[in-house]
Amino acid sequence: MRMTRTLSASLLALALAACTTNTPLSSTSTDAPRSLAGAVSAADPRAQAAGEEMLARGGSATDAAIAVMLALGVVEPQSSGIGGGGFMVRGTADGSVGTFDGRETAPASATPDWFLDENGQLPPFIESVRSGLSVGVPGNIALAAKAHAAYGKLPWASLFEPAIKLARQGFEMNPRLNGMLESARNRSAHSAEARNIFFDAEGQPLPVGTVVKNEQLAQTLETIARGGRAAFYSGDTARAIATTVASDTPHTDAMTYGDVTSYDAKARDAVCGSYREYRVCTMGPPTSGGVAVLQMLGQLERFDLSALGPRNPVTWHLFVESQRLAYADRELYLADTDYVSVPVSGLLAPDYIAERSALIHERGTLAQAVAGMPVGASTALADGDEPEEHGTTHFAVVDADNTMVSYTSTVEGPFGSGLMVGGFFLNNELTDFSRSPEIDGKLVANRVEGGKRPRSSMSPTVVWDPQGRPFLAIGAAGGSTIPVQTARSIIGAIDFGLSAEEMLGLPFIMAYGDRVMLEKGTWLEGAQAAFRSLGHKDVFLQEAPVKGGAVLYGASGWQSARDPRLAGQIEAP
Numbered sequence: 001m002r003m004t005r006t007l008s009a010s011l012l013a014l015a016l017a018a019c020t021t022n023t024p025l026s027s028t029s030t031d032a033p034r035s036l037a038g039a040v041s042a043a044d045p046r047a048q049a050a051g052e053e054m055l056a057r058g059g060s061a062t063d064a065a066i067a068v069m070l071a072l073g074v075v076e077p078q079s080s081g082i083g084g085g086g087f088m089v090r091g092t093a094d095g096s097v098g099t100f101d102g103r104e105t106a107p108a109s110a111t112p113d114w115f116l117d118e119n120g121q122l123p124p125f126i127e128s129v130r131s132g133l134s135v136g137v138p139g140n141i142a143l144a145a146k147a148h149a150a151y152g153k154l155p156w157a158s159l160f161e162p163a164i165k166l167a168r169q170g171f172e173m174n175p176r177l178n179g180m181l182e183s184a185r186n187r188s189a190h191s192a193e194a195r196n197i198f199f200d201a202e203g204q205p206l207p208v209g210t211v212v213k214n215e216q217l218a219q220t221l222e223t224i225a226r227g228g229r230a231a232f233y234s235g236d237t238a239r240a241i242a243t244t245v246a247s248d249t250p251h252t253d254a255m256t257y258g259d260v261t262s263y264d265a266k267a268r269d270a271v272c273g274s275y276r277e278y279r280v281c282t283m284g285p286p287t288s289g290g291v292a293v294l295q296m297l298g299q300l301e302r303f304d305l306s307a308l309g310p311r312n313p314v315t316w317h318l319f320v321e322s323q324r325l326a327y328a329d330r331e332l333y334l335a336d337t338d339y340v341s342v343p344v345s346g347l348l349a350p351d352y353i354a355e356r357s358a359l360i361h362e363r364g365t366l367a368q369a370v371a372g373m374p375v376g377a378s379t380a381l382a383d384g385d386e387p388e389e390h391g392t393t394h395f396a397v398v399d400a401d402n403t404m405v406s407y408t409s410t411v412e413g414p415f416g417s418g419l420m421v422g423g424f425f426l427n428n429e430l431t432d433f434s435r436s437p438e439i440d441g442k443l444v445a446n447r448v449e450g451g452k453r454p455r456s457s458m459s460p461t462v463v464w465d466p467q468g469r470p471f472l473a474i475g476a477a478g479g480s481t482i483p484v485q486t487a488r489s490i491i492g493a494i495d496f497g498l499s500a501e502e503m504l505g506l507p508f509i510m511a512y513g514d515r516v517m518l519e520k521g522t523w524l525e526g527a528q529a530a531f532r533s534l535g536h537k538d539v540f541l542q543e544a545p546v547k548g549g550a551v552l553y554g555a556s557g558w559q560s561a562r563d564p565r566l567a568g569q570i571e572a573p
Helices: 026-028 043-056 063-075 123-131 140-151 155-169 174-184 190-196 213-225 235-247 257-261 289-300 315-332 344-348 350-357 479-495 500-506 521-531
Strands: 039-041 085-091 097-102 266-268 271-275 278-282 395-397 404-410 442-444 463-466 470-477 510-511 513-517 536-541 547-554 557-562
Touching: 039 043, 039 404, 039 547, 039 557, 043 155, 043 395, 063 085, 063 140, 063 155, 063 213, 063 404, 085 140, 085 278, 085 470, 097 140, 140 155, 155 213, 213 278, 235 257, 271 289, 271 344, 278 289, 278 479, 289 315, 289 344, 289 350, 289 479, 315 479, 315 510, 315 521, 344 350, 404 463, 404 470, 442 536, 463 479, 470 479, 479 500, 479 547, 500 547, 500 557, 510 547, 513 521, 521 536
Parallel strands: 395 547, 513 536
Antiparallel strands: 039 395, 085 097, 085 404, 097 266, 271 278, 278 463, 395 404, 395 470, 463 470, 470 547, 510 513, 547 557
């Protein structure tokens, strides 16, 4: 894998205020030996156990992450699986870093008007989702194969054993999956295959506590375990994917067998910067998430967030303003760099970050957050109309060598397209493209094109402490909330010295344009007046659509945590 492309100057140079006064977790254990046990974080404890089993067998962080991905596809099918794709970031104890891009691709025949009907109009969004139009060629198996070939220690087939066992012997239905089956019926019950697995004879989701068996998926996984990536991207499975998608696509330019066989994951350079002397490396395009995370951190570095504190509305007002600026850039410029010129270096250049940061004020809001003009940017692009989705899962691993892996996987919306083959759901990833190819006569960077990868928000990230030691592997699920969750957690760990669970549990706040969402049921709810006094006139309360996961090095060694909001949802009785 190619090594990282590091920015020419540190984002630390932007700091205009004193360094944090809180003692970071890592500094409390400067001389402490690094743990050799490793740690795994996943959204479901059964998938976490799969990763831990690989580490116990002497496997690498890459081995464990792949086993987690496969197991999550069984027990959390609403969020991810082998019918989807993802991004992996790997960072080692000596500071090397690289990334794998397993993002889904549009069929070769896809054109910018892919989603328009015969009259050139956009149909209702659900019609685009629940059809073959939304399905991209899945990338997770190709990503796993490429990463395993480079960094795996255990045999390929052994990584599949926990997932096969869960699928064949069964797993207990938990409240989260049961609730998603009900709330997303238009997708979860769309195919007869899914209804046979997850629903009873009366058409109701299987009750909480029911043992769910998916023999079809067990057989598919066994085939891939024996035959490697070729068993997925050629032969019967590949034909089934192409045929299923084509038969449900409302025009003739559908996915073909050749689209599936020609897919490959890509090793890409990471994008890196620093925050308060911590080195932060993350995923670059086609995801927008990594760039957004680095922009937010860079813009905030001149403010002494530690002195302001984690329960101060001003702290989170500054964070909201940083979000607004980063997302304005994201909407205009970020897309697949194999098809569109994306000014990544310009967006992350210290002078540009400083220019954007200067727009943020402690006691006032921007009247309007608009995209900037970084070096290399095009003036001929328009903001697209990508819809909001809240699928996806994130997991993180550190192994005995202190190698960190951060992996975000998705089928996009709950249960993807609703189409199913071989016991797994096919993604609706192509609706991450702008369905409108142009706005006001200007092309949208994230328009559909044949073979192109849609823009993502996924933000798998790894962090090293000021001494250059592995410190944090972090990421999240939840559509456009992902970069915000990731940056918030990094701030929690570095500026406030929080534990892994504490940083994931920080109250959630996010700007949706000029509107500001405050997490219902947290102290933010009682601070509405304070945010309005800071200039945020349109403030609303909502339960947070978030789901983060992390491994963090603290005073007692490596900690793993999943979002505490999942408590009570993922445990079966």
